[in-house]
Amino acid sequence: xxxxxxxxxxxxxxxxxxxxxxxxxxxxxxxxxxxxxxxxxxxxxxxxxxxxxxxxxxxxxxxxxxxxxxxxxxxxxxxxxxxxxxxxxxxxxxxxxxxxxxxxxxxxxxxxxxxxxxxxxxxxxxxxxxxxxxxxxxxxxxxxxxxxxxxxxxxxxxxxxxxxxxxxxxxxxxxxxxxxxxxxxxxxxxxxxxxxxxxxxxxxxxxxxxxxxxxxxxxxxxxxxxxxxxxxxxxxxxxxxxxxxxxxxxxxxxxxxxxxxxxxxxxxxxxxxxxxxxxxxxxxxxxxxxxxxxxxxxxxxxxxxxxxxxxxxxxxxxxxxxxxxxxxxxxxxxxxxxxxxxxxxxxxxxxxxxxxxxxxxxxxxxxxxxxxxxxxxxxxxxxxxxxxxxxxxxxxxxxxxx
Amino acid sequence: xxxxxxxxxxxxxxxxxxxxxxxxxxxxxxxxxxxxxxxxxxxxxxxxxxxxxxxxxxxxxxxxxxxxxxxxxxxxxxxxxxxxxxxxxxxxxxxxxxxxxxxxxxxxxxxxxxxxxxxxxxxxxxxxxxxxxxxxxxxxxxxxxxxxxxxxxxxxxxxxxxxxxxxxxxxxxxxxxxxxxxxxxxxxxxxxxxxxxxxxxxxxxxxxxxxxxxxxxxxxxxxxxxxxxxxxxxxxxxxxxxxxxxxxxxxxxxxxxxxxxxxxxxxxxxxxxxxxxxxxxxxxxxxxxxxxxxxxxxxxxxxxxxxxxxxxxxxxxxxxxxxxxxxxxxxxxxxxxxxxxxxxxxxxxxxxxxxxxxxxxxxxxxxxxxxxxxxxxx
Numbered sequence: 107x108x109x110x111x112x113x114x115x116x117x118x119x120x121x122x123x124x125x126x127x128x129x130x131x132x133x134x135x136x137x138x139x140x141x142x143x144x145x146x147x148x149x150x151x152x153x154x155x156x157x158x159x160x161x162x163x164x165x166x167x168x169x170x171x172x173x174x175x176x177x178x179x180x181x182x183x184x185x186x187x188x189x190x191x192x193x194x195x196x197x198x199x200x201x202x203x204x205x206x207x208x209x210x211x212x213x214x215x216x217x218x219x220x221x222x223x224x225x226x227x228x229x230x231x232x233x234x235x236x237x238x239x240x241x242x243x244x245x246x247x248x249x250x251x252x253x254x255x256x257x258x259x260x261x262x263x264x265x266x267x268x269x270x271x272x273x274x275x276x277x278x279x280x281x282x283x284x285x286x287x288x289x290x291x292x293x294x295x296x297x298x299x300x301x302x303x304x305x306x307x308x309x310x311x312x313x314x315x316x317x318x319x320x321x322x323x324x325x326x327x328x329x330x331x332x333x334x335x336x337x338x339x340x341x342x343x344x345x346x347x348x349x350x351x352x353x354x355x356x357x358x359x360x361x362x363x364x365x366x367x368x369x370x371x372x373x374x375x376x377x378x379x380x381x382x383x384x385x386x387x388x389x390x391x392x393x394x395x396x397x398x399x400x401x402x403x404x405x406x407x408x409x410x411x412x413x414x415x416x417x418x419x420x421x422x423x424x425x426x427x428x429x430x431x432x433x434x435x436x437x438x439x440x441x442x443x444x445x446x447x448x449x450x451x452x453x454x455x456x457x458x459x460x461x462x463x464x465x466x467x468x469x470x471x472x473x474x475x476x477x478x479x480x481x482x483x484x485x486x487x488x489x490x491x492x493x494x495x496x497x498x499x500x501x502x503x504x505x506x507x508x
Numbered sequence: 509x510x511x512x513x514x515x516x517x518x519x520x521x522x523x524x525x526x527x528x529x530x531x532x533x534x535x536x537x538x539x540x541x542x543x544x545x546x547x548x549x550x551x552x553x554x555x556x557x558x559x560x561x562x563x564x565x566x567x568x569x570x571x572x573x574x575x576x577x578x579x580x581x582x583x584x585x586x587x588x589x590x591x592x593x594x595x596x597x598x599x600x601x602x603x604x605x606x607x608x609x610x611x612x613x614x615x616x617x618x619x620x621x622x623x624x625x626x627x628x629x630x631x632x633x634x635x636x637x638x639x640x641x642x643x644x645x646x647x648x649x650x651x652x653x654x655x656x657x658x659x660x661x662x663x664x665x666x667x668x669x670x671x672x673x674x675x676x677x678x679x680x681x682x683x684x685x686x687x688x689x690x691x692x693x694x695x696x697x698x699x700x701x702x703x704x705x706x707x708x709x710x711x712x713x714x715x716x717x718x719x720x721x722x723x724x725x726x727x728x729x730x731x732x733x734x735x736x737x738x739x740x741x742x743x744x745x746x747x748x749x750x751x752x753x754x755x756x757x758x759x760x761x762x763x764x765x766x767x768x769x770x771x772x773x774x775x776x777x778x779x780x781x782x783x784x785x786x787x788x789x790x791x792x793x794x795x796x797x798x799x800x801x802x803x804x805x806x807x808x809x810x811x812x813x814x815x816x817x818x819x820x821x822x823x824x825x826x827x828x829x830x831x832x833x834x835x836x837x838x839x840x841x842x843x844x845x846x847x848x849x850x851x852x853x854x855x856x857x858x859x860x861x862x863x864x865x866x867x868x869x870x871x872x873x874x875x876x877x878x879x880x881x882x883x884x885x886x
Contacts, residue, residue: 154829156820156846181789190586190792197791197826204829216789414594414611417585449822452555453591460598473555 107237109213110174112167113138113278115160115195116182118268118372119420124180125275126254127230130247131239136174137278138167141379145170150476152205158447159475160373161194163380165205176211183218189419190220192450213237262398268376364392364495367431369424369458370443370451372398374474381443381474382483388441391491395437400427408433412457421450428458432465439468439494441487446475468494509533509608511629512575514563515540517732518657519757521685522650523579529642530630535575537566540735544569549849551599558736558818558848559729560592564599571605579629581765582613587793587823612765647761647770648693649684654756654773655697656680661752663704664745665719673745676703720749720867723805725798726816727824728755730847737816737847738856744814747864752810754779754801755794779804786830795823799830806838812867813840819848841866 109128111117116124117137128135138145141163149166168177179199184190194201199214206212215233219226227248234244254275261271273279366388368375375385375396388394400408405426409415416422424442431437440462444451455471462469470490472483512535513523520536527534538544544565551568552561567578578597583590593611600607610629615621630639660677667673680700687693722744730736731753741751758772771777779800780790787799802813815831817824828844835842843863845856 154825156825156828183789193586193792193795193822194826196586196789197787197795197823197829200787201826201829204832412594413597414582414591414615417590446555447820448555449557449588449820452553452557452820453588453595456553456556457595457598460602 107176108134108136108174109176109178110168110171111135111137111178112164112171113140114164114167114377115198115373116180118376120180120182120185120255121272122258122275123251123255124178125251127247127251128178130250131234131237131243133237135178136171137276138170139278140282141167141377143379146379146476149205153202154204156447157194157201158449159380159445160371160377161198161202162476163377165202168202168205169207174210176213177206178213181214181216183216184220184419185217186419187219187222188415189417189422191420192418194449259398262396263401265399268372268398361499364439364491364498365395365437366392366491366494367395367428367437367440368443369397369428369431369440371420371424371448372396374443374445380445380478382478382480384443384472384483384487387484387487392438395431397423397427400430404430411461416454418450421454425454425458425461428454429461432458432462432467432469437467438498439470439490441490442469442471444471444473446473468497509577509631510535510575511577511579512537512567512570513579514559514566515733515735516559516729517734517757518653518681519650519732521653521681522646522757522761525649525685526642526646529645530634530639532629532631535570535573537570537573537575540566540733544735545849551603555820556595557588557820559589559733560596561849562733562736563592563596567596567600567607568605571607576606577608577610577629579610579612582611583764584613585792589793645690647758647766648690649687650758650761651773652693652696653684654758656684656700657756658752658773659697659700659704661741661745662750663708664742665748665750666708670742670746672707673704674742676700676707679703720812720864720871721810722749722751722864722867723754723801723810723813724751724816725754725801725805725813726794726827727798727818727821728760728794730816730818731755732757736818737845738851738853740814740816740845740856740860743857743860744864747860749811749864749867751814752805754797754804782807786833787826791823791826793821793823795827798824798827799834802827802831802834802842803838806834806840810840811871812863813842814863815842815844817844817846819846841870 111121111124121137125135145166146163147166148169149162149164152169153162153165171177179202181199182191182195190196199212203212213233213236216229217226218229221229227245230248231241231244234241234247239247258271258275261274262268269279269283273283368385368388374381378384378386385394400423405423408426408428408430409422411429412425416425428440428442431440440458442451442455442458444455459469459471468490470486472486510533511527513520515537524534524536540562545562546565547568548561548563548565551564563580567575578593580593580596582593585591593609597607597609600609610625612625613622615625626639634642656677660673660680663676664670664673680696680703683696683699684693687696724731724741732755734740734742744751753774755776756772756774758770759774759776760772762768762770762772763776768777776794776797779797781800782803783796783800786803787796790796798815802815805813813831813835815824815828817828831842831844834840841863843859845859
């Protein structure tokens with residue numbers, strides 16, 4: 107049985123768990139290709155108008171799953187005992203049904219840690235039984251999923267890039283990494299995606315040593331347009347691709363590069379197609395820190411000063427990490443990447459703006475939607491980086507906010 | 509200490525009664541209006557939902573009347589409303605309004621913490637017995653308030669002139685405000701029903717034909733607050749439709765504040781069972797109730813369903829994605845209305861007229877039953 111896992115929303119945070127879970131159950135889990143223009147367009151067509159960009163992209167990825175016997179859409183209610191995920195994710199399996207191709211069965215299971223591990227396991231066992239798996243098998247799968255998830259999160263905490271960390275679990279990413287190493291092969295859709303392709307990853311940062319062929323059955327996807335993925339250092343990306351003129355770059359002045367925190371949901375910061383390769387662009391000009399690289403203790407430290415704890419896990423991490431970055435001098439500026447219609451961000455970005463303002467940390471919110479244009483993004487990014495850079499170089503004390 | 513609170517429809521009648529029974533000085537904010545919304549929109553994050561913006565406007569207008577303490581209920585998610593209190597506190601503090609914000613919820617699940625907050629508000633003069641008595645009476649008032657609103661919903665389409673029903677509504681509300689005993693409280697709906705019968709007389713406004721029945725479902729604030737919904741109930745009444753709602757104030761109070769200990773005028777408990785075939789899990793806010801109530805209205809033979817939500821409301825967007833399936837299964841037209849600070853009255857009226865028109869044609873058989881025109885969108 108081939109089970110499809112759309113490369114959207116939950117993929118970016120919880121795929122390793124499900125990959126380990128299904129692998130242990132001896133079920134084949136395949137992902138959809140990387141986001142491309144046709145995925146985006148079919149998503150916009152199939153999803154409801156009012157919902158947010160990530161859900162629209164999800165609808166596109168559901169269309170893009172080919173040759174699968176079933177679609178897996180877990181209902182991730184909570185991954186911590188005290189928090190929830192966003193309401194749209196709680197209602198996900200049902201509210202996205204209109205976008206599921208006719209006749210494709212949908213597998214779903216509630217993942218709710220608020221109820222405690224025992225009831226979570228019982229729920230998974232019920233799910234496993236519907237797939238013809240024994241309780242002991244499911245228990246083992248639960249263990250393996252947890253292990254893989256932990257390995258992924260640890261790898262992110264150690265500062266390895268998302269692609270590096272995820273490639274171990276996702277055959278599609280692995281093969282695209284191999285291709286990238288064989289030579290630049292980015293086919294940019296003309297006119298849509300900027301003037302010049304950015305290079306893929308450099309050889310040398312591969313984690314193939316850790317790779318095993320556990321998911322060897324993963325299929326190769328060939329007709330894919332790979333948009334520049336995150337690089338591994340400031341010197342990877344071509345400067346032109348990022349739209350910045352040479353000369354004012356930190357390296358050429360032999361000054362340390364800017365340090366910028368890119369804050370936001372991982373399904374936006376790592377969604378290189380939808381965010382117009384924002385992460386890659388930033389990495390070509392600054393040392394970038396991300397939410398996933400911040401330890402739990404520092405997140406808790408960042409949240410001190412809030413009278414009431416946020417009850418969404420992602421928002422809590424974002425606010426905690428953002429506040430932590432605001433207070434220390436680990437970064438010179440903060441960019442909050444949000445998307446139109448994101449309910450949790452509407453609260454979080456405002457709370458974080460207040461913290462950043464108090465700490466005099468440059469702070470900018472970038473809001474993505476399906477019409478986001480490259481020129482607008484580049485202009486705002488450049489202005490922000492220039493401002494931050496001048497502040498850092500103490501040319502003058504420029505206001506950190508508009 | 510002068511306590512204020514955000515408006516939500518007629519809820520102020522109940523809240524004011526509660527605080528006055530405890531001898532707490534209370535400032536009722538001026539009724540929500542365009543000016544209120546403008547004040548709130550200036551301070552609120554742009555993408556915050558409509559209720560937060562109106563709330564902020566209410567507080568600022570109450571501050572001008574001397575209020576210094578805000579009381580609001582809380583929640584532990586996942587709807588944004590649960591974080592309103594803290595978010596609003598920070599917004600107001602940065603804007604220079606020095607409010608104390610008391611969120612009525614068990615902080616971190618601690619009932620002791622909730623008790624301390626109630627004690628803070630009620631002061632040391634009030635015994636717990638007196639507090640409980642006051643809360644019980646206020647709750648009873650909210651149940652009667654719901655009866656009054658329901659009577660008006662039924663009366664509106666049957667009145668020949670639209671202003672007549674509104675006049676009786678205003679009188680009944682005044683009686684409700686003034687009633688200070690259970691006895692006088694329970695007389696209010698009786699008197700209203702009598703007044704409605706008297707003024708209708710033999711001249712039946714709707715000419716003897718049964719009015720359309722439209723079920724209103726959706727997000728609680730936009731359902732209960734006529735300013736947010738641009739008087740949708742009144743407009744539908746004037747167009748000759750009788751409305752019923754998924755949520756009434758006392759049902760929400762019973763479930764949200766008394767944790768299900770009281771059921772209110774219209775219990776919310778039944779909805780999750782009805783929603784089950786379409787949505788198996790709660791999604792915060794009243795998303796599940798919206799789906800369940802839509803099924804309930806469809807089964808009870810209503811002519812149409814109207815969903816109200818503020819722009820960007822997360823639980824209702826989930827529900828909106830599910831309603832088209834109910835529309836198809838029960839062959840009942842469902843329309844979704846998204847409201848925000850830019851919603852115009854004329855545009856809304858046009859859509860309501862078109863909707864009522866569609867329902868009337870279906871009802872009179874000119875449009876074949878079973879041919880649902882898609883109004884809920886994708």
